[in-house]
Amino acid sequence: MDTITLGPARITDAQWIAETSRSLIEAGLPWSWTPRRVAALMRQRESLVVVARSGRELIGFALAQFGSESVRLALLGVTQAHQRKGVGQRLIRWIDEAAVVAGLFTIRLEVRVTNSAARRFYASLGFRESGMVEKYYSGIEDAIRFTHDLRAG
Numbered sequence: 001m002d003t004i005t006l007g008p009a010r011i012t013d014a015q016w017i018a019e020t021s022r023s024l025i026e027a028g029l030p031w032s033w034t035p036r037r038v039a040a041l042m043r044q045r046e047s048l049v050v051v052a053r054s055g056r057e058l059i060g061f062a063l064a065q066f067g068s069e070s071v072r073l074a075l076l077g078v079t080q081a082h083q084r085k086g087v088g089q090r091l092i093r094w095i096d097e098a099a100v101v102a103g104l105f106t107i108r109l110e111v112r113v114t115n116s117a118a119r120r121f122y123a124s125l126g127f128r129e130s131g132m133v134e135k136y137y138s139g140i141e142d143a144i145r146f147t148h149d150l151r152a153g
């Protein structure tokens with residue numbers, strides 16, 4: 001079995017990230033994370049995009065935006081065949097460690113209210129639900145807001 005490794009994404013990964021995000025995260029919604037948008041985010045100094053590979057095959061991604069007070073996790077996904085192997089947890093740990101180095105101790109994100117697997121995933125990592133945003137996703141679906149205080153242990 002191939003070893004799973006994490007590392008910074010390359011600009012050539014943008015297409016795969018956008019397409020995978022469309023099917024894993026945005027199913028049933030308009031495609032907002034297009035290849036162009038992902039690539040634009042990757043070029044920003046304030047963003048961090050990490051990918052996971054099994055051998056040479058891309059299997060996971062995390063996109064984070066670093067603000068002045070907190071880090072916003074914009075996208076996180078692991079392909080179905082590689083879920084429940086700890087890859088999502090490793091991607092989050094990478095973002096957490098980068099946040100601490102940047103002097104930021106709060107991670108924020110939104111999840112589709114119907115995405116119970118992701119809600120359980122974030123809860124298992126110490127994130128807490130901090131609110132709801134009605135019709136956050138293209139006016140179609142509500143979001144649950146999650147926050148993780150990295151100093152809370």
Ligand SMILES: CC(C)(COP(=O)(O)OP(=O)(O)OC[C@H]1O[C@@H](n2cnc3c(N)ncnc32)[C@H](O)[C@@H]1OP(=O)(O)O)[C@@H](O)C(=O)NCCC(=O)NCCS
Pocket residue numbers: 024025074075076077078079082083084085086087088089090110111112115116117118120121122124
């Ligand atoms: C959510 C997601 C990123 C989790 O990635 P993953 O690599 O499968 O998660 P991990 O293996 O690191 O799981 C860590 C823990 O989270 C919890 N967890 C993960 N997936 C779960 C699920 N489907 N149901 C319940 N708990 C879950 C478990 O406690 C798990 O530990 P365990 O396997 O020892 O029980 C992945 O399921 C995914 O890509 N889903 C589709 C896209 C998505 O929803 N993204 C998040 C919203 S942007």
